[in-house]
Amino acid sequence: MSAFGETPDDTIEILNIVPLQGPGGIVAPSCDAAISLAVNEINDGTGILGREIRTTNIDGGRAPREVADEVSALLATGMVHALTGWHTSAVRLAVSRANGGRVPYLYATGHEGLSDELPGVLMLGEHPAGQTLPAIRWLERELGVWRWAIIGNDYIWPRVSAMAIRESLPHPSALVLERFIPLGVPDFGGFLADPALDRADGVIILLVGADVARFNRQFAATGRANKQIRISPAADENVLLAGGAGANHNFYVASSFFINPRAPDDRDRVARYHRMHGSFAPALTSFGNMSYEAVHALKSLTETTGSLEVPVMHAAIDAGVQLETPGGTKGFRGNQAVRPGHIAVAAGLSFEILARIT
Template sequence: MLADSPSSAWSSELPPRVSRGMRGGVPRERRRRDRRKLRIAHFTTLTGSAGIWGPSSVNSAVLAASEINKRGGILGREIELVIHDAGDAPEDLARTAQDLVTGEDADVILGSHMSAVRVSLRQTFKGRLPYIYTPIYEGGECTPGVLAIGETPPRQARPAVRWLAEHRHACRWYLIGSDYVWPWLSHRAVKRYIADAGGQIVGEDFVRVGEHDHSRYLERIRTTRPDVVFISLIGLDGIVFNRSFGEHGLGSRILRLANCVDETVLLGIGADNTTNLFAASGYFASVATAHGEAFRAAYHDAFGAFAPLPGSTAQSNYEGLYFLEAIARRAGTLDLRSLCAAAEGAVYRGGRGALGMHRQCVEMPIYFAEADGFDFRLRERF
């Protein structure tokens, strides 16, 4: 089982070697690198607002590495994971990224963190290292070497907006998101989808990451009386907002469509505050599929019944390594250009089942669900 604090190394009895990363550009421990192994620098957020997904994200990556290593690794090389906290200060992350490149201390980058971090890191890794970015994001990533496999607004948000317009007669929308690139660009797209569905925007706000006083935004919502509040607040910020939303008595009167809510976030919100809360995602732990159930069973076998539940964000880390395995097998090499060429049309399997990449986007089913206490009840599949 994994048992350590978020800022320290994860060690496990599972087969893959998991090492400490770096903080502030200074190695926590120096290890002679074994070039026969495939070193994957895993940038995942362990601190800050998005840190709530950190433990289960690391667990999910460790599980995938373990399974792949048992089959001989990737192109015969055992995976070695090195964890880096993507919640570190931007200047520290930039220094760490540059050290990895100049020191040739990583073969592949696996990223599960905020888009603002990706926008910063991709400048360093561009054209040098394969960079697999796994969670939901705003779409449009075309930086050479960056392969994004998460949900994007056209596939995820557009049908959800249409469903609420058709089935709940939603017309008036208020948008609130964290103040960085993912919500900015996602909202731009969502506004088009709302207009296409015959709706109108009655308000929009962007909130500083880490800001937990939402009283003025809740008052605006109360005043403008929207039918739906579209929420793209990240991690803990979304938990605090949705708690306050429910505690202010707004949940019974106003629908919510959350852009990045999974079972981990629901636990934080609390069952009493999830009334009329909807979410769309390529993966829910509560949606029964053969691949999803197999992933959850393997996860709990490895880490125990009380390990943090892997929702969509965490599962994407598992899927990211299987995506890497698939394109490496297809390319027959870990050469950057060959891997990127092999990604187009590649099919791989993870907790969401068999998925394929087309035109730099992964094609996947999207599940539309309504919160039911600490769980989700499936409403539609898009």
């Protein structure tokens, strides 16, 4: 029996936006399983502000306008208290306009680092300056990689991230090729056959989900993986599995979170996750973990401020609030959570953590 009441006033409803289709769809099971763990942990305690929390998933893999229209309709009921999610920045921009600062919106995905987010949007994912750029500098320093090609999906996150990368490189000649393609394109042959790619030491992959896995397979099939590295800020164990072990040679990933089997907290979290979902559960990955952390961050922020009101939350963040979550203490710079950065290399279907980069 629940320790909470049974009326709508006794619950806090969280709308979780995650792609159920398209290239990002391969991460949805991990995100759903991880967020369920967070909900159970919180409800086994005191809930949020003494109220039970519930989550409803909606499909963030559709066109941004479609997602925003559904969010707007659900917000109009007055029964949604917060938004979370792992989805593209194009969807985030549409949803944030539909939300209009009515409820807190905890965006748990790596992003492009824009400074003009609407009120209520809290960026919990990685900023290029804290993740991608330090990873590139690490590879330059440690492996002597300095000539780059960029392949990205054609929307705001890859394009703005690519701009930040260009500006960070020591000389314009360090970027030898740059191309953007729609989400879900099946064939990367034009990019892989471009003569300019031969001049690159490495490829920066600004693709989403299954597109990364598909690119890795086609890249490896050309034989380039033996002489050119790849780096992505948007890949997890699901991407490694979808690509297959043979596609992951010389593939590096920058992320704020990798499961470290030698870390007691990570081992304990994985154990709780599998006790809840079983041994054949989707992998607990960086993307799923950000969804998990988003719900715990919402609890910490509301317990600290005593409120779900957006202006109250922003005032606390502006005052330097520190949030206690299972992943440690988190602070903010503006609306951006300050996160650690790590670089890892694919070892078959898992990651070997190499270094902390920020």
